[in-house]
Amino acid sequence: MKVTVVGAGNVGATCANVLATREVVNEVVLLDIKEGFAEGKALDIWETAPINLYDTRTVGSTNDYAKTAGSEVVVITSGLPRKPGMSRDDLIATNAGIVKTVTDNVLKHSPNAILIIVSNPLDVMTYCAYLTAKVDSNKVFGMAGVLDTARYRAFLAEELNVSPKDIQAVLMGGHGDTMVPLPRYTTVGGIPVTEMIDNDKLDAIVERTKKGGGEIVNLLGTSAWYAPGAAAAQMVEAVVKDQKRIFPVCAWLTGEYGLSNIYLGVPVKLGKKGIEKIIELQLNDDEMALLKESAEHVREVMDVLDKMDVVGA
Numbered sequence: 001m002k003v004t005v006v007g008a009g010n011v012g013a014t015c016a017n018v019l020a021t022r023e024v025v026n027e028v029v030l031l032d033i034k035e036g037f038a039e040g041k042a043l044d045i046w047e048t049a050p051i052n053l054y055d056t057r058t059v060g061s062t063n064d065y066a067k068t069a070g071s072e073v074v075v076i077t078s079g080l081p082r083k084p085g086m087s088r089d090d091l092i093a094t095n096a097g098i099v100k101t102v103t104d105n106v107l108k109h110s111p112n113a114i115l116i117i118v119s120n121p122l123d124v125m126t127y128c129a130y131l132t133a134k135v136d137s138n139k140v141f142g143m144a145g146v147l148d149t150a151r152y153r154a155f156l157a158e159e160l161n162v163s164p165k166d167i168q169a170v171l172m173g174g175h176g177d178t179m180v181p182l183p184r185y186t187t188v189g190g191i192p193v194t195e196m197i198d199n200d201k202l203d204a205i206v207e208r209t210k211k212g213g214g215e216i217v218n219l220l221g222t223s224a225w226y227a228p229g230a231a232a233a234q235m236v237e238a239v240v241k242d243q244k245r246i247f248p249v250c251a252w253l254t255g256e257y258g259l260s261n262i263y264l265g266v267p268v269k270l271g272k273k274g275i276e277k278i279i280e281l282q283l284n285d286d287e288m289a290l291l292k293e294s295a296e297h298v299r300e301v302m303d304v305l306d307k308m309d310v311v312g313a
Contacts (some may be wrong), residue, residue, distance in 0.1 A: 001025040003236055004068040004110070006102050007077035008032035008060070010222075011118060013041045014229025015075055015236075020045055020056040024237045029068050031061045038062060069109040073236050075143075076129065078102050079119035081223060088121075089304055095119055096128045096310040103132040114239055114274045117142040117250070118232050122175040124301045126250045127263045131311045137252035138275040144175035145248025145265040146231040151212040152181055155205045160196060162188060169193075170281070171209075171248050172265050173294030179265065180290045181206045185281065235270060242272035246279065256280050257288070259295050262302065 003025045005012045009032075016030045030045075032038040042060030049055065061067040068074070079095040099119050106113060115133060117140070119125040126142035133140050149171045157164035166189040173180035183202055186193040193202065208215070216224040238245040248267050253259045256266065256278050269277040283291065305311075 001240060002027045002029060002068075002071045003240065004029040004031060004071040004074045004106065004113075005077065006031045006068075006074065006106065007079070007119075008034070008038040008041045009077065010225030011229045011232070012075070012077040013045070014225050015077065015118075015232045016042070016058055016229075017045050017048075018230050018233035019236060020058050021048070021052050021054050022233070022237065023054050023056050024233070025056060025072070025240055027057045027059060029059050029061060029071065031063065031065070031068060033063050035062050065105040065109050068106055071106070071110040071113050073116060073239050074106045074110060074113045075116045075118060075232050075236060076102050076106075076125075077118040077232070079125065081120075088301075089308075092121060092124060092301065092304055093308055093310060095121070095125055096305055096308065099125050099128045100132045100311050103129045107133055107135075113139075115140045116232060116235055116239075118228060120175075121301060123250055123263050123265075123298045124305050127302050128305060128311055130252060130263070136274075137254075138273060140252070141268075141275055142175070142250030142263065143228070143232045143235055144179075144250050145171050145267075146234055147228050148175065148179055148181075148209060148212065148265075149248055150227055150231060152186075152205065152209040155208055156186070156188070156193065156197070159201060159205060160188065167193075170267050172267070172281075173291055174264060174298040175250065176213075176297075177210050178290075178294035178297045179210055180287065180294055181209050182281075182283075182287060184284075184287070238270040239272060239274060244269055244271045244276070246270075249275070251275055251278055253278070257283070257291060259292075262295055262299055264291075264295055264298055 039060030042058040117126040153167040170185040
């Protein structure tokens with residue numbers, strides 16, 4: 001069983017490393033356009049196998065998509081970070097071109113692969129991959145909610161001084177400042193979080209979660225990679241092991257929550273077929289208003305991509 005990770009930067013390499021050390025599949029292919037980069041990262045990961053005691057082989061490739069043939073899942077992390085002076089539209093155009101090229105190439109060699117998109121801007125890049133792939137939407141989805149809920153749960157565990165293992169949470173909407181954490185659906189060992197923390201502190205954690213990516217950038221001067229890479233790997237594991245995990249992911253909506261023709265973060269069941277079910281929660285008026293607001297923001301960015309006609313949609 002094989003999984004490919006396209007983009008051997010920090011996020012992609014971390015994803016490959018987690019997949020290897022957890023022995024999720026037999027082989028992980030790491031691909032990048034920079035000469036020798038993926039090969040070096042893959043070799044470095046493989047040399048940890050005798051130390052960490054696992055068998056998964058990691059193979060690197062410089063733009064040779066033939067090595068990715070037969071992949072069950074492909075994780076796409078490719079793309080450029082936003083640089084000084086670069087507009088949002090510039091970033092969308094550049095990364096959409098990259099995601100389109102990668103999607104075309106991986107599907108030539110693995111036509112039945114499930115695609116997990118990590119490239120930013122996340123929601124619109126997932127939309128770009130879907131338009132390019134021309135396959136069922138259950139096989140093309142984005143990683144955002146798993147990361148965002150992980151941050152939310154980590155902050156709660158720190159504040160409550162409890163194990164993060166016992167915290168379950170749901171988060172919806174776009175990946176960014178308009179995301180919609182749902183305290184009403186957050187529990188600690190089955191106990192509603194609202195019974196364990198003051199509203200002011202909970203509100204502060206929600207706001208910190210919304211800006212979680214920016215907090216890392218301010219500290220490091222670059223984007224996060226350990227948590228995003230691990231989050232993508234967890235989604236891969238749910239698919240290849242047919243775990244039927246309930247995760248928030250960036251999914252294509254066709255009427256759920258009153259929204260259609262949009263990629264947005266919602267809870268789903270992940271298994272061998274990809275998204276096997278989109279779960280519709282009974283949101284209250286306030287929660288629904290926040291979700292609709294987030295959707296409007298995401299749709300604006302999707303419209304930018306449509307007008308560019310990058311994928312000929």
